[in-house]
Amino acid sequence: ALEANGTAVLAFINTFSATASAVLAWSLGEAMMNKGKASMLGAASGAVAGLVAITPACGNVGLLGAMVVGFVAGFACLWGVTGLKRLLGADDSLDVFGVHGVGGITGALLTGVFNTQLLGGPGQVTDWVTGTVGSVAIFDQVWIQLKAVLVTIVWSGVVSFVAYKLVDLTIGL
Numbered sequence: 001a002l003e004a005n006g007t008a009v010l011a012f013i014n015t016f017s018a019t020a021s022a023v024l025a026w027s028l029g030e031a032m033m034n035k036g037k038a039s040m041l042g043a044a045s046g047a048v049a050g051l052v053a054i055t056p057a058c059g060n061v062g063l064l065g066a067m068v069v070g071f072v073a074g075f076a077c078l079w080g081v082t083g084l085k086r087l088l089g090a091d092d093s094l095d096v097f098g099v100h101g102v103g104g105i106t107g108a109l110l111t112g113v114f115n116t117q118l119l120g121g122p123g124q125v126t127d128w129v130t131g132t133v134g135s136v137a138i139f140d141q142v143w144i145q146l147k148a149v150l151v152t153i154v155w156s157g158v159v160s161f162v163a164y165k166l167v168d169l170t171i172g173l
Helices: 006-033 040-054 063-088 096-114 138-170
Strands: 124-127 132-134
Touching (some): 006 063, 096 138
Antiparallel strands (some): 124 132
């Protein structure tokens, strides 16, 4: 927010912590799947997964919440690039949806969980006139986050379909 304050510090430390947690989770999951062997590609993918997942939450969750977001995202995105891709029969050679789609959805939903002051999050300003800070109930905030995720999925699907059809009609696919 163009300020060097506590929120900026929180965003920096959360970004580093979530990324490290996601690398550990991905590597642990990969090692369990591959008889004790993790890979550098997996660690790099885990780092990206952690960065993607913490993006919606970096200034809105506490340090422990960021670590949980990263850890959950590491496992979730590993499943996204292995199990979900196979389940859907998707042709995603760069694992874009498995890392960015699954990671983004995970991070957005967990932002709703860990934003609350009860779990170490900063809460949010509830009254801009008085500067009162409070927290929305966890379920209520997760519901808000879920609606935003669903709107984003629908928007992306519609816009992608329209773009596909425009290209198909003009130059053919």
